[in-house]
Amino acid sequence: MRTFTLLLWFVLGSSAFAHTNVAELRQLHFPNVPGYLTLKCDLHMHTVFSDGNVWPSIRVEEALKDNLDAISITDHLEKLKHGADIPMPNRNRSHEEAVKAARGTELIIIQGTEITRSMPPGHANAIFITDANKVLVDDPVDSYRVANKQGGFIFWNHPTWIGQDDDGVAELTPMHEQLIAEGLLHGIEIVNEDTYSDEALQIALDNDLTIIGTSDIHGLIDWQYNVAGGGHRPLTLVFAKERSADGINEGLVARRTVALINDSLIGVEETVVPLVNASITSKGAAYQRDSSVADVRLKNHSSVAYTLQNKSDYNFYTHTDVITLPAMSEIKLSVKTIERLESFELRFLALNVVTAPNEHPEISISITVDSK
Template identity: 25%
Template sequence: MKKILLILVLLGGGIINTNAQSAQDKVPHRVQTCPKIGSERTEIILPQVNGYNIYKGDFHTHSMYSDARISPKGRVMEAWSDGLDILAITDHYEARENEKNLLKVLAKYSEDGKPKKSLSAAPYSKPKDGSDPGVMADFNAIHQEAVSENRWAGYNLLLIKGCEFGRNTNDKGHFNALFVKDLNTLYSYNLEDSFRKVREQGGIVIHNHPSYKRPKGSTDKSEWDKMVYGEGLIKGVEVANGYNFYPRMVRRCIEEKLAMFGNTDEHRFTTYRFGSRNVFRTMTLVFAKECTEEAIKKAILDCRTLVYSGGCVIGEEQLLSDFLNASIHCQQVNENKKKGVRTYTLTNMTSFPYRLRQGKTIHELEPFETITISFGKDKNSGEMLPPKFRVENMWHIDYKHPNIEIEIDKK
């Protein structure tokens, strides 16, 4: 009896095993947990203004070839994904601190097996023997790496060749060279001579984070600044660097006809700094006919730029007004003649939000949203008030919000 039971159990086991096997055969080896998406880009929708398109650029970023966390390829992918049209990777000319780690990793390749001291690509001070070692790195190769990635991935970004000069003395600071042809021949002990070389190459120099390394964080011009600005060597200023806004620079840019820039100066990842706060990365909005090096440089020299930082737009008052009017469609939808009240709809056709103050009320006009607002009569004149707002997330000269009237029923 026991034997029969044992046989039945074994047979049963066999059947179970066979069933398990056939069930297993039906299980796929690999499936996708969500639909496969190769790449994603955030499109930032902005209007055409005065016949110009608005191109979104970051003219100041770093790669692992100086002191940042990611490669030029990574910066290009990131810029495309963040919705930019223009990118400059502007590695430090003098400082390449990541090299120390690279030399440690590659120590076995050196003759004595010990890590070598890291090199400064361009010396901070003149060697005692008076010799000029020039630049000991191929800075053009950094740009070339970005160019290949851009081409390979088909991103079609406009990549601007540039670098950041930084002599950390209290009267100088940091400056970006942009639109240059050969980065390797720009070096000079005297920073102003480097600026002249940039100019000879058809490039421009902009003043970065203008309070940096200055006494008490002041943005006032040093004697050295007065000299380089006075010679016309500076063509633009970072009014915003990351989340830092330098309100006094708006007046400087307007008075001295310099372009306003807003750049990230990114050393890490933009999602880490900006995405987590639900704002776009800091950017320069360039008003140009087309996204070519020539057209973008011309727009900069003509000061056709606004700055976006942390949800705010900064710039010259008239351009801010033109930008807001192109961004918002305003229609009169009702008029109560008895009460003397007109009602309008405001439709935000852009990816930027606008904070519009009407007296004590603030209207939050979110991207691609329509709100309804009413205006009555002016108490003194008895005239109907136009839809005019103090725009609380815009800044113009002297740290002030602009008051902007919105055109009604424009085509």
């Protein structure tokens, strides 16, 4: 009997533990940076109201499970796959359903739509609009104008999509140049679904467009991004002065964003380096016995694993020159400082962080040795 009770305790206990772990592990965490809140936003997704497979309430539930701050349901204006069953004469319906589902939660729902045209200009999301019906006009440039009049922020979707671009290389067309010149286009997806584009990043840098990363989810986040296996959706991290739709809008317009795909963070140096600095902290260090080998504890407060290449004046006792700092965890790194120091600097190239095509920023971490 006692063995049985023990066994039951073990089985129930371990399954309860596993359950908590899965729910907690999928939650995405990124620390705030000096002066700004770091808001986790997915600004491109679909429901049965266009060519997605779920009701808007499921998008809200997925976002809450992922610990997101904001989403925008951006159903296609022109592509109603389920139109025979869900005709959507009012193009604001999916947004309204999401707002209803999010009532009583902290999730921010931003009104949006996907303007879905052949190239050029291809697809674009207009978010912070007030009436999607009015954006549905014949001329594509006019639809951008209407969305802008409503206060919309517009970004070019998946500029590398092989459905509209055989070589998968994003290229500005004269129409995009016109849209940018007229102030009608404000951002560009560097990351869409499972794709990343160096060329889109270069277009963003050359034209002062906001860097965006989105899931463009049509099915289920859990299945597409293997959440049970530790995966997560792409995101745009927005550095905002306040946690509100207006705060996100201001952060997007000011181009304070970082795109996330898997364990990669993409953003300009001024925005992404403060995030890396806030994500990795030292929990102190202590020398081993009478040696000059210092055990340093490094903690990662973010949901991405960092891959760091040593650029310090010292070599490591426990690692090669490339170390991995797993998401939301702590490692011990032993450093050969040759002499016993009270403090020292570790410098790394953050290989999973991209500030321009093929460019990675150098970061530095100050280490203080515990006094005994």
